[in-house]
Amino acid sequence: DADVTQTPRNRITKTGKRIMLECSQTKGHDRMYWYRQDPGLGLRLIYYSFDVKDINKGEISDGYSVSRQAQAKFSLSLESAIPNQTALYFCATSDMGDGGEQFFGPGTRLTVL
Amino acid sequence: QKEVEQNSGPLSVPEGAIASLNCTYSDRGSQSFFWYRQYSGKSPELIMFIYSNGDKEDGRFTAQLNKASQYVSLLIRDSQPSDSATYLCAVPRRGNTPLVFGKGTRLSVIA
Numbered sequence: 638d639a640d641v642t643q644t645p646r647n648r649i650t651k652t653g654k655r656i657m658l659e660c661s662q663t664k665g666h667d668r669m670y671w672y673r674q675d676p677g678l679g680l681r682l683i684y685y686s687f688d689v690k691d692i693n694k695g696e697i698s699d700g701y702s703v704s705r706q707a708q709a710k711f712s713l714s715l716e717s718a719i720p721n722q723t724a725l726y727f728c729a730t731s732d733m734g735d736g737g738e739q740f741f742g743p744g745t746r747l748t749v750l
Numbered sequence: 751q752k753e754v755e756q757n758s759g760p761l762s763v764p765e766g767a768i769a770s771l772n773c774t775y776s777d778r779g780s781q782s783f784f785w786y787r788q789y790s791g792k793s794p795e796l797i798m799f800i801y802s803n804g805d806k807e808d809g810r811f812t813a814q815l816n817k818a819s820q821y822v823s824l825l826i827r828d829s830q831p832s833d834s835a836t837y838l839c840a841v842p843r844r845g846n847t848p849l850v851f852g853k854g855t856r857l858s859v860i861a
Contacts, residue, residue: 677758677853679851682848727793742793
């Protein structure tokens with residue numbers, strides 16, 4: 638079984654809809670991250686969490702919110718989706734003891750019409 | 751200067767050649783450096799990490815780190831078409847913060 642899973646893998650929605658992307662991990666890591674990736678723009682950090690009680694904004698948090706329900710679960714919400722949020726979204730985890738290496742989930746391809 | 755810079759490419763090399771990918775970083779205090787490979791539409795996967803100045807070899811891959819000049823490079827020997835992907839350089843910021851990723855270099859190995 639995959640160590641980091643994301644659901645759904647693909648989603649098409651309409652402008653204004655609320656969307657939740659979910660991430661679960663079995664690696665036992667404390668740290669979890671959400672990124673979006675757009676062609677030519679690389680990986681951009683949306684939010685990150687270093688433990689269950691810790692939530693931090695990344696470089697592009699506007700229009701997004703997150704919830705860390707447990708050590709193993711970190712969800713990303715788009716309260717009112719807009720077309721420019723169409724992107725590939727990745728969840729990642731890390732353990733500080735690994736020197737910062739991050740392990741990525743398979744990604745969610747989100748299309749907002 | 752951006753925190754982590756990479757040439758976006760595409761870098762095209764013939765099959766069997768050496769591919770050389772470069773990355774520069776701005777924080778002189780950075781201690782560890784990571785190279786990820788990402789196939790189109792897939793998630794990044796770690797292929798090399800390096801902490802010390804000099805070279806680190808793993809199979810066909812060699813990471814080279816020069817902290818004085820603030821660059822890290824990845825050499826791929828005997829390049830194969832299956833090496834065609836985007837290669838991301840990642841560097842930790844100081845303090846308790848996430849990795850900073852470069853935008854990646856797209857490599858194309860021509861058979």
